[in-house]
Amino acid sequence: MDRVNENLNTVNQPIYKKDAMALVTGQPVYTDDIAPSECLIVKVLRSPHAHALIHTISTEAAKKVPGIACILTYEDVPHKRFTMAGQTYPEPSPYDRYILDRRLRFVGDAVAIVAGKNEKAVDKALKKIKVTYEVLEPVLDFHKSKDNPILVHPEEDWVALCDVGADNKRNLCCQGTEGSGDLDAVMAECEYVVEGTYHTKACQQAMMETFRTYTEMDAYGRLKVTSSTQIPFHVRRILSTALDIPKSRIRVCKPRIGGGFGAKQSVVTEVFPAIVTLKTGKPAKMIYTRYESQICSSPRHEMEVTVRVGADKNGIIQAIDMYTLSNAGAYGEHAPTTITLTSCKSIPLYGKARAYRFTYEAVYTNTMGAGAYRGYGATQGIFAVESAVNELAVKMNMDPVRLREINMVQEGQVMPAYYGEICGSCALDRCMAKAREMMDWDAKYPARDMGNGKVRAVGVAMAMQGSSISNVDVASATIKLNDNGFYSLSIGASDMGTGCDTILAQMAAEELRCPVEEIAVHGVDTDISPYDSGSYASSTTYLTGRAVVKACRELKEKIDQYSREHPGLTLKEIGNECMCNNNIALEVTATNSSPVSPPPFMVGMAEVEVDTETGSVEVLDFVGVVDCGTPINPNLARVQAEGGIVQGIGMALYENIQFNGKGQMLNNSFMQYKIPSRQDIGKIRVEFESSYEPQGPFGAKSIGEIVINTSSPAIAHAIYNATGKRFHELPITPEKIVMGE
Amino acid sequence: MLVKMWINGEAIRDHIDPDMLLLDFVRRHGCASVKRGCETSNCGLCTVMLEGKPILSCSMLAARAEGMHVMTLEGIQEEAREFGSFMAGQGADQCGFCNPGFIMNVLAMIRELTDPTEEEIKEYLEGNLCRCSGFVSQLRSIMEYLKYKKGEQDGSGK
Numbered sequence A: 001m002d003r004v005n006e007n008l009n010t011v012n013q014p015i016y017k018k019d020a021m022a023l024v025t026g027q028p029v030y031t032d033d034i035a036p037s038e039c040l041i042v043k044v045l046r047s048p049h050a051h052a053l054i055h056t057i058s059t060e061a062a063k064k065v066p067g068i069a070c071i072l073t074y075e076d077v078p079h080k081r082f083t084m085a086g087q088t089y090p091e092p093s094p095y096d097r098y099i100l101d102r103r104l105r106f107v108g109d110a111v112a113i114v115a116g117k118n119e120k121a122v123d124k125a126l127k128k129i130k131v132t133y134e135v136l137e138p139v140l141d142f143h144k145s146k147d148n149p150i151l152v153h154p155e156e157d158w159v160a161l162c163d164v165g166a167d168n169k170r171n172l173c174c175q176g177t178e179g180s181g182d183l184d185a186v187m188a189e190c191e192y193v194v195e196g197t198y199h200t201k202a203c204q205q206a207m208m209e210t211f212r213t214y215t216e217m218d219a220y221g222r223l224k225v226t227s228s229t230q231i232p233f234h235v236r237r238i239l240s241t242a243l244d245i246p247k248s249r250i251r252v253c254k255p256r257i258g259g260g261f262g263a264k265q266s267v268v269t270e271v272f273p274a275i276v277t278l279k280t281g282k283p284a285k286m287i288y289t290r291y292e293s294q295i296c297s298s299p300r301h302e303m304e305v306t307v308r309v310g311a312d313k314n315g316i317i318q319a320i321d322m323y324t325l326s327n328a329g330a331y332g333e334h335a336p337t338t339i340t341l342t343s344c345k346s347i348p349l350y351g352k353a354r355a356y357r358f359t360y361e362a363v364y365t366n367t368m369g370a371g372a373y374r375g376y377g378a379t380q381g382i383f384a385v386e387s388a389v390n391e392l393a394v395k396m397n398m399d400p401v402r403l404r405e406i407n408m409v410q411e412g413q414v415m416p417a418y419y420g421e422i423c424g425s426c427a428l429d430r431c432m433a434k435a436r437e438m439m440d441w442d443a444k445y446p447a448r449d450m451g452n453g454k455v456r457a458v459g460v461a462m463a464m465q466g467s468s469i470s471n472v473d474v475a476s477a478t479i480k481l482n483d484n485g486f487y488s489l490s491i492g493a494s495d496m497g498t499g500c501d502t503i504l505a506q507m508a509a510e511e512l513r514c515p516v517e518e519i520a521v522h523g524v525d526t527d528i529s530p531y532d533s534g535s536y537a538s539s540t541t542y543l544t545g546r547a548v549v550k551a552c553r554e555l556k557e558k559i560d561q562y563s564r565e566h567p568g569l570t571l572k573e574i575g576n577e578c579m580c581n582n583n584i585a586l587e588v589t590a591t592n593s594s595p596v597s598p599p600p601f602m603v604g605m606a607e608v609e610v611d612t613e614t615g616s617v618e619v620l621d622f623v624g625v626v627d628c629g630t631p632i633n634p635n636l637a638r639v640q641a642e643g644g645i646v647q648g649i650g651m652a653l654y655e656n657i658q659f660n661g662k663g664q665m666l667n668n669s670f671m672q673y674k675i676p677s678r679q680d681i682g683k684i685r686v687e688f689e690s691s692y693e694p695q696g697p698f699g700a701k702s703i704g705e706i707v708i709n710t711s712s713p714a715i716a717h718a719i720y721n722a723t724g725k726r727f728h729e730l731p732i733t734p735e736k737i738v739m740g741e
Numbered sequence B: 001m002l003v004k005m006w007i008n009g010e011a012i013r014d015h016i017d018p019d020m021l022l023l024d025f026v027r028r029h030g031c032a033s034v035k036r037g038c039e040t041s042n043c044g045l046c047t048v049m050l051e052g053k054p055i056l057s058c059s060m061l062a063a064r065a066e067g068m069h070v071m072t073l074e075g076i077q078e079e080a081r082e083f084g085s086f087m088a089g090q091g092a093d094q095c096g097f098c099n100p101g102f103i104m105n106v107l108a109m110i111r112e113l114t115d116p117t118e119e120e121i122k123e124y125l126e127g128n129l130c131r132c133s134g135f136v137s138q139l140r141s142i143m144e145y146l147k148y149k150k151g152e153q154d155g156s157g158k
């Protein structure tokens, strides 16, 4: 995109979200608010065992419960394997599940589907289903999974569509190695080498609206699916495979969504009501409880990242070696792709390194499968790399800010670990300078004893992410001129609460030089909206934004053509006159993929106060300075950053999915799984130091994911500076601080 | 069993199961703003006012509200719009799913506390979780709104 003139009217302005007033006045705009009242209630009987085969299952008594419309077991579903991962076909995630299977692979796996008139009847029927299980020994520890004689997926029809090194007979969901330069030789020359293994946990996304879907047959005999999803078009394709019906028989619509963060980039609930509606012809809905959202959904992949960083005598980082082991859980959704991001979105932060190597393995275990959580592997990799770099600073006796200043990636550098892309826009240096000033780093680093058993200390980390998946993601926008000269903008990207309907309208308004109120936005309906891969991989602002700009420019040309043929008309008159005797469609659909994925950058600095006696940690202040290119809507970008930082604080200090020896989850509610409350949050200060991304719309890059990446390494660093203890495992709880890791 | 109560000023009579929660009752009677976010009284999404006091409607049987006045966001649309525009002004509305419960509790707080400090605000609203915003924009909205309300009282306007 060419650099537009800087005289912006709607882009870079803090415009209110288009749906704001509906949301703040509590209008019925979410899935469960608009589901027909006669919907069958759909629930799932869940496995009590981490690994078992269904020996017998009897539904006779359950079917007799008054009000029960349908009960389905593994015998009643199509035997076509699929993945619930919302990715472009052919998906890198293996096809490893049925809607219901005889083999149960984690505590909570679906045993049977029950649909009935009301919740009471369904609950009663669930209790009356008689199952005998052949209980099998599970493999729960992801260190012991590879080549374990216990196989999570021994089935013959398991299939990996892409060559990701997967092998179900070895419990391998993917594996590989890559690199550039002679890692061993360069590492051997290094004056300083640090190495560590960093363990991050399977955090739950905990969006306030749990997973939910309702389905109905429409007037044309097609299955209409209304779902809280980030990926309506992938839902259509996945349902077609899972249900074994043609794609042409499915329509997917997305209402307002109560938060996603990547959780809803997997098809978690959709298949269940869909199959019920197909079997019964009746509308059906599935509303996950919080319990279900905790125990069987799409959390962050638990990972162990071993990283070795080597620097020369001047502190120039020359080599980075990384090995990542990822716990896919029972199903492989997003496992092959999240794992590769651990290196490709952390190593390139250090632009002078001459060599890197990355080896990785994701393994199946009999625990809940994981998914796509904000940061998508980058978060895990950055925790490791940034922690290692902080250790390197100590080893070299150099200020960690200084160490980064002399090493950080700069515009124009080639990033071998990042698909060989050239860094086209980067203000990381300005982000660091700004954060340093805001935090008063030079005065506060490393720590101050407050004299009351409390120590205050600061920590730092850098981060990057991408903007869409290069050469894969597709975004489209349709813009048309209406009566009186207002416009309709149709997009296939899902606004999941982040405000993309609004920022895309801002871009359209800017291009078309009209007030944003003159742009009516239509959210996703797969029958109507132009194709978009969906809202994930930090793609919407950058990729769909480019599609919007492209479509608007083409529409302007068409309007110009119309005016040449009908001179002297105002836009309003064109809008009206084109509805009589006209052969020029004043409507354009533009589609867009990108050969590159320009990374946004960020510096995060934390100031914590540690009570050395109790180990309790208070995050007093967190400074985040972000280079997301031009912020299209500075308010919404800021709130993205604040929200991401706070989720990251949760990940650093409390959020922890744990299983007991039987594979049962211990943190299955908000009582046991603590997410940050407003009492846990000190100051959060966000500023923007924007570069101008030449490929981006109005110079923009992405913001949604990167903002979660600095919290845990910066906080771990601050805790180290306060206590002298280095923590390699998240969350860093008071117990660990007092007792050691 | 038969229950009678007032929802947003309207008298409601309905036959319900004795174990029906107030949350499900008000949703059934047109108050879709009231949301459920958990089963453990941890999220605050289901906050309504009962006889003027904020309560968690997920933790109360509908039958226990017999004869009482329940208020949901549907009943105070004007205030919701007024405070909500301060949220929109910060981009604090985000996904919006937590907004109704949060706004109910903010409006209850404003009735209960005069000139609350930041600390008092955080304490009062601690039970209202939000996963999107990180809370800071919500706090900014409240501070701006309080300033505006004060100006209104002083007659100095916004």
Ligand code: FES
Pocket (backbone or CB within 6 Å): B035, B036, B037, B038, B039, B040, B041, B042, B043, B044, B045, B046, B047, B056, B057, B058, B059
């Ligand atoms: S629904 Fe979570 S507190 Fe009521």
Ligand code: FES
Pocket (backbone or CB within 6 Å): A207, A208, A258, A259, A497, B092, B093, B094, B095, B096, B097, B098, B099, B129, B130, B131, B132, B133
């Ligand atoms: S705005 Fe999404 S949970 Fe608060």
